[in-house]
Amino acid sequence: MRATTTTTRDPAGLASDLRVSVWRAARRMRRESDPGITPTLHAALFTLETHGPMTAGQLASHESVQKPTMTRTIQALVDGGLARRTPDPLDGRVTWLAITPQGTRLLQRTRQRTDEFLTKRLETLTVEERDLLARASDLLARIAEKDPDA
Amino acid sequence: MRATTTTTRDPAGLASDLRVSVWRAARRMRRESDPGITPTLHAALFTLETHGPMTAGQLASHESVQKPTMTRTIQALVDGGLARRTPDPLDGRVTWLAITPQGTRLLQRTRQRTDEFLTKRLETLTVEERDLLARASDLLARIAEKDPDA
DNA sequence: TATTGTTATACTCTATAACTATA
């Protein structure tokens, strides 16, 4: 196994390591996650829950996907009764999205009962390691944000 | 934004946060990464570089994908001249995979010159934050490994 | 004209099931 510590202070080397480990972790999580909801739908629904109602374009921007991609994701959420579309009364081009009670319940169930694989793995770590991952989770979220200067 | 710190010591809540942030980071990295190689090919090639020659089955197991999936990945690497197939001289069913010099060069170029987006983002962090991410990268790799008891 | 969102189309990544060749 390559020693990640050798690249710690070198952003390019860390980038290379992170790219691999994040990709593998994402793949593994997808494989093990709750069959009731895919990671893509989960992430979008989570955003609707935490940010409140958003337009389709805002949601696409927040998730760093193109609008047609978000159209599909939204369609899947609406078909599943997890989100609801509401036309904007003033601007006929705009669609507002909101999580439904059913969507909220699904997220609650997911948090309580699912992610079993990941939860089990995390339980094998020390409290310090979980603290570290929690802070890393915030850093990853910051890295994945849209360019501040874009 | 949901406060991740509230879930730090709770493995299930951390699992939920990590699932979202890792998924988003993976998506963003794919979108921004070197157009010359996809994350899936990069990860497999990286494994061949660090572990040396492996059979197709070993590689599939290491990457946590099914064998048919790895067959496709390998085919893409071989088509691109990045890896080489060699039949096992003793067991006719087995195929050995090895990285080619061209594959090694591509990984070097990727490390040096690409991952620009990610490198730039990492440069905006403090040294401490990069240290933290480096250790998190190891933890994520451990989490994504095959079950120790499977 | 510019913007919001959708439809059409295509490519990547992944899986399961069935198959071939070899042991």
Added chain:
DNA sequence: TATAGTTATAGAGTATAACAATA
């Protein structure tokens, strides 16, 4: 029979290009 790998097929997730409706 069992194992290693491939082929066939399907589904999820994403993108770009072209379009419709509205501003």
